[in-house]
Amino acid sequence: MxxxxxxxxxxxxxxxxxxxxxxxxxxxxxxxxxxxxxxxxxxxxxxxxxxxxxxxxxxxxxxxxxxxxxxxxxxxxxxxxxxxxxxxxxxxxxxxxxxxxxxxxxxxxEAGATVSGRSQTDGPTLVTRPGQRATSRQVGETFLRTVLIDREYDRIAEFVHADDFAQHNPGTGDGIAGLGAASAAMRAQGLVPRYDRVHRVVAEGEFVYTLSSGSLGGSPYAFHDLFRVDGSGAGGGFIVEHWDVLTPVPPRLPHDNGMF
Structure with a gap:
């Protein structure tokens, strides 16, 4: 069947x-x-x-x-x-x-160790707030557009919980402070991530995933981000957890469909 x-x-x-x-x-x-x-x-x-x-x-x-x-x-x-x-x-x-x-x-x-001590996939797994889809989508999309695409970094506290923010990116620590430290380290290496466009969004319950195009260190990249939203912060919710995979866009693909 x-x-x-x-x-x-x-x-x-x-x-x-x-x-x-x-x-x-x-x-x-x-x-x-x-x-x-x-x-x-x-x-x-x-x-x-x-x-x-x-x-x-x-x-x-x-x-x-x-x-x-x-x-x-x-x-x-x-x-x-x-x-x-x-x-x-x-x-x-x-x-x-x-x-x-x-x-x-x-x-x-898979990374052998991460700054936060978490793995790249652990943390909450199930949707527990099925009625929160619209809020999660709004918070995730607005954060991407405002902070990462328009680069209004001084507004990050409007979207990301300052202390209660669990990070799963291997090189980034928890909280806004962890984001700041990782960003400074990447800038020192000339590896500044630039988000240009969000292509796909999947929101269910407290989770929202985005597929975006941009660049890292001047090379084209695809950014896959998954956020967990608590639904009770200013403007409808705060991002309290983040998982991601960053992958370079090769000069040639085995098809003509692009990566986005």
Missing amino acids: MPQGPKDVVTQAVDEMFGKRDPDAVARLVTPGFRQHSALLGDGPEALRAHVAALPETFSYTCARLLSDGDLVLMHGTYHGLGPRPLVAFDLFRVADGRIAEHWDALTP
């Missing part, structure tokens, strides 16, 4: 393709016109099928978070068995007519 909702579609597809490593699942759960945005795979279902067929027996995936918003589904988790270190990943899917129609992703090697 085919799954019904977007989350069901993605959950079944990931289980069959990456859990059971069944390449035949691609024909059942992926559209014929499947569009790929990953920097690692070619376009269309055949490239995905070949990838699934080539997965090693040691491969596995651990999902930390699963969020959906309309036809978009976000998975945040860790891939094992694709290299010497586990890969922390964001995978974004668009579902159409009960099948996966489009995919974006970002992967980074």
